Amino acid sequence: MTTATLEQTERRKAWGFVAPALAWTVLFFVVPFIFMTAMSLWSRQGREIVRVWNLDNYVRFFSESALLKGLTNSLEITLMVTVLSVLLAYPLAWIIAERVPKKWQRMALILAILPFWTSYVVRSYSWLLVLSKGGVINNALMGIGLISEPLEIASNRIATVIGFVHFFVMLLTLTIYSNLIQLSPNYRRAAADLGANAFQTFWHVVLPLTLPGIMTGAFLTFVLCIGDYITPQILGGNNELVLPQIIMLQIGRRADFPMAAALSIILMLAVTLAYIACARWLKIERA
Amino acid sequence: MTNPAKGAFARRLLASAATLAVATMTSSAAFAADELNALVWCDHTDPALIEPFEKANNVKVNVKEYEGTGAGISILEQSQPGDWDVMVIDAVDVHRIVDMGMMGEIPADALPKADMFPELLMEANNSKDGKIYAVTEKFGYNTISYDKTKVDPKDMEDLSIIWSDKYKGRIALYDYYLPMIGLVQLGLDKKTADLSDADMPAIEEKLKAMKAASKQVSDVVSSQTALATGEVDILVGGGEWITASLSGEKPNLDWTVPKQGAVRWAQSIGVMKDSKNPALALKFVQYILSPEGQARLATSSCYWGMPTNAKAGEHLNDAQKTALRWNDQAGYLKNTQLYPVPSAELDKKMQDAWTNMMQQ
Numbered sequence: 001m002t003t004a005t006l007e008q009t010e011r012r013k014a015w016g017f018v019a020p021a022l023a024w025t026v027l028f029f030v031v032p033f034i035f036m037t038a039m040s041l042w043s044r045q046g047r048e049i050v051r052v053w054n055l056d057n058y059v060r061f062f063s064e065s066a067l068l069k070g071l072t073n074s075l076e077i078t079l080m081v082t083v084l085s086v087l088l089a090y091p092l093a094w095i096i097a098e099r100v101p102k103k104w105q106r107m108a109l110i111l112a113i114l115p116f117w118t119s120y121v122v123r124s125y126s127w128l129l130v131l132s133k134g135g136v137i138n139n140a141l142m143g144i145g146l147i148s149e150p151l152e153i154a155s156n157r158i159a160t161v162i163g164f165v166h167f168f169v170m171l172l173t174l175t176i177y178s179n180l181i182q183l184s185p186n187y188r189r190a191a192a193d194l195g196a197n198a199f200q201t202f203w204h205v206v207l208p209l210t211l212p213g214i215m216t217g218a219f220l221t222f223v224l225c226i227g228d229y230i231t232p233q234i235l236g237g238n239n240e241l242v243l244p245q246i247i248m249l250q251i252g253r254r255a256d257f258p259m260a261a262a263l264s265i266i267l268m269l270a271v272t273l274a275y276i277a278c279a280r281w282l283k284i285e286r287a
Numbered sequence: 288m289t290n291p292a293k294g295a296f297a298r299r300l301l302a303s304a305a306t307l308a309v310a311t312m313t314s315s316a317a318f319a320a321d322e323l324n325a326l327v328w329c330d331h332t333d334p335a336l337i338e339p340f341e342k343a344n345n346v347k348v349n350v351k352e353y354e355g356t357g358a359g360i361s362i363l364e365q366s367q368p369g370d371w372d373v374m375v376i377d378a379v380d381v382h383r384i385v386d387m388g389m390m391g392e393i394p395a396d397a398l399p400k401a402d403m404f405p406e407l408l409m410e411a412n413n414s415k416d417g418k419i420y421a422v423t424e425k426f427g428y429n430t431i432s433y434d435k436t437k438v439d440p441k442d443m444e445d446l447s448i449i450w451s452d453k454y455k456g457r458i459a460l461y462d463y464y465l466p467m468i469g470l471v472q473l474g475l476d477k478k479t480a481d482l483s484d485a486d487m488p489a490i491e492e493k494l495k496a497m498k499a500a501s502k503q504v505s506d507v508v509s510s511q512t513a514l515a516t517g518e519v520d521i522l523v524g525g526g527e528w529i530t531a532s533l534s535g536e537k538p539n540l541d542w543t544v545p546k547q548g549a550v551r552w553a554q555s556i557g558v559m560k561d562s563k564n565p566a567l568a569l570k571f572v573q574y575i576l577s578p579e580g581q582a583r584l585a586t587s588s589c590y591w592g593m594p595t596n597a598k599a600g601e602h603l604n605d606a607q608k609t610a611l612r613w614n615d616q617a618g619y620l621k622n623t624q625l626y627p628v629p630s631a632e633l634d635k636k637m638q639d640a641w642t643n644m645m646q647q
Contacts (some may be wrong), residue, residue: 046631047383066639066646125512134517152456154518155503237503238462241645249642253465254634255357 033268040262049258057262070246071266077157077242078226081164082218088165089172089217096173097180112173115166124234127163128154131235155237163235164225171224172217179213180206215278222274227267243267321346321567325373326353326362328554330425330587331575339583340574346567356380363389368561372568378412378553379465379626381421390420391560397569398422399576399596406620407595412628413555421557424575425584427592428623429466430549432514432525432542446474446547449523450496458501459513461524464641469550469627470524471497476547482627487636494644497523504645507590514540528552531591531610544619551623553595578602585611 041053061067096108115123130136131154138150153159183206191201229244238245243263250260325331327350337348353359356377363371363384376384384390398419400408413421431443437457442448449458449470461467469479471493472486482490498504502519511529513519515537522529526549530540556575558568574580581594582602593611594600600613612619629637 044631047386064639066643069646125508128509128512128518129516132513132516132518155505155513233506234509237459237509238505238645239503241642246642249638251357251361252355253357254631254638255360256635257361 036261037265039258040265042258044254044256044258057259058266060259061262061266066241067246067263070241070243070263071270073240074226074242074244074267075270077160077164077232078222080161081168081225082221084161084165085168085172085221086214086218089169090176090214092169093173093176093180097177109174109177112170115170120167121230121234123167124163124231127159127166127235131159131162154235156239157236159235159237160232163231164228167231168221168225171220172214175217175220176210176213179210183209219275219278223271226270226274321564323348323372323564323567323571324370325350325375325571326359326371327373327375328352328354329589330584330592331375333583333587333589336580336583336587339579340571343574344567344570348571356383360384360387363387369563371559372562372564373556373571374559375424375554375556376421377626378409378421378423378426378555379628381412381555381557382415384557385415385420389560391558391562391565393419393422393558393569393572395419397573399573402578402598403576403595404597404616404620407553409553409555409625412553412625413557421555422572422576423553423595424556424581425592426551426553426595427528428526428542428544428549428551428619429461429463429470429524430526430542430544430623432522432529432540434514434517434520434539435541436539437517437520440541440543443521443543444545446470446545448521449474450493450500452500454521455500456502457520458497459510459519459522460497460501460504461510461522462504462506463524464637465626465629466550466552467524468494468637468641469624472627473547473550473624479550479624479627482629482633484633484636487633487640491640491643494640495647498644498647527611528590528592532586534610535606544622548622548624549619551620551625552592553625554592582607 038053040057041055042049042051043054043056044050092112096105096112100108118126128135132138133150133152133154135154137153138147141147142150153162187205187209188201191205196204226242227244229242229248232238232240232242232245236242241249244267247260247263247267250256250263321344323346325348329352331337332350332352337350340346341348351362353362359374359376360383363374374384374390381390403423407423407426409423410419413419413423431446431449433440433443438454442453448454468490469482471490472479472482474493475486475489477486501523503509503513505513507529510522510525511533514522514525514529515533526542530537530542533540556572558565558572562568575584576596578596578598579602581596581599585592585594585599585603586607591611593613593616600608603611603613608614627637
């Protein structure tokens, strides 16, 4: 068999392996995406969806402050949640990877992912009970005399962020932990041999080497957080709408699918920009 | 004492479990002679409501739950003719489905009209061109629910309390713009049926004042939880459907129809035009409207509401009647108005006003 024939055979084999995934992506992502993009250029007039392409939905989005604020609220909350989750998850992952004995690490990880076993909705309502005026926190603080009036920690952005962070810290812990345990101890030994103290070793060696894990988890957190409407709905008390809530409003009663599609495209653009930032500046694709 | 909020979760879980149970039963559909596919609200997923019909007729009822007319319409648009036999829908939205050509006619003599509260016949909503397409099966009020130990019940008799500062930060707003805008219209001493574009500036102003005085805007479960846990003391847009199921555990919760009135919600049930089994579908509608079916629907695990069949009272116990204010209905019906029925354009303006209010 000639080299050229061999190459052709290998290429065919490669396509054979890739084809199912490609077909899946085309069928369940590319086609719906094209349809959604087309729909975002239609409009709802009265009870009818008018299939004439125009940019009315996008113009409306950028000209109505209530809609635009949905995007800024989403971005602010998502960034806050992502940063807080990373700051909390890193030490937790480090403790599990470095301080917990090997035989207990699996148990620690199971405990870390335990919150995933309960329904997302139930977990959010549970937080509402914890944070509300008559909830666990306020009752405890009032019981020990630290406060005389209940704190307002439910039905606002703080509550939304707490609910989200509780969920995503666990997700980030897993991705960071998997990075940390792959890190050879030789790197730290070498740094120590070269005179680096513990902080310098962490800052110049461990942190850069675990950045791919952090960024993978942070990106997942960003994607899941910016697309969620249940937690802001339940814990935020609807005092500020995020973009997915506005999308739901369009669908809920008026079935304004063109506007909902346009808002979804904008949401996807935000996620795409976040991905590009991750891939470009932190070289996530090479991780 | 049982924690009422846990009770709310339990009801929610029960509703989910009911849906799951019905879905599981669906898998054994082969054992039944017939099947019925019903597009419903969550109160119809209660096995206590569905199972007696299934057993009596040796059929399986497959229920799919949806929320919001828009979601219901999208399910219909994605379905094949004949996929659905029965549909439950907001009474003010029946015409939307009729105009889509999807509702079938119901023979007038097949319905127990003589037993129904006259105000609930709602022919303008359920009929078109002299043909009946749906029938009202359950109703209640979007009004004011409150904790009578924490607020002055007399204050609750005036709708203007919802935008005053007296209970600032202690009010929750129910998150559905249609009845809430209707309530504001009533608070302005106008009729919901007359609501037009010209009323919107005044309504928007009051919506903003209402939001400024409130702590949260929330859905059914969050509203109920907030009221039950003391997070808020007043729920604007609440009613018996929020407090009735908690009456045993939280007797401090109450509701009232203010002097300006309240908004009446009503849900209708109809047979789909392309139903594969219209006779069985009609039988199901008749069961839902029967005194027994009505009592079970009124006290469904998902949420309570008043039955439209006056004879359902024979199947409700005293505690249930008290929670539903069975004996007060005549007065309430006189002093309540239906949801506004906006044109598509006005509907958009109302929704925009609601969105603006929430983002202020």
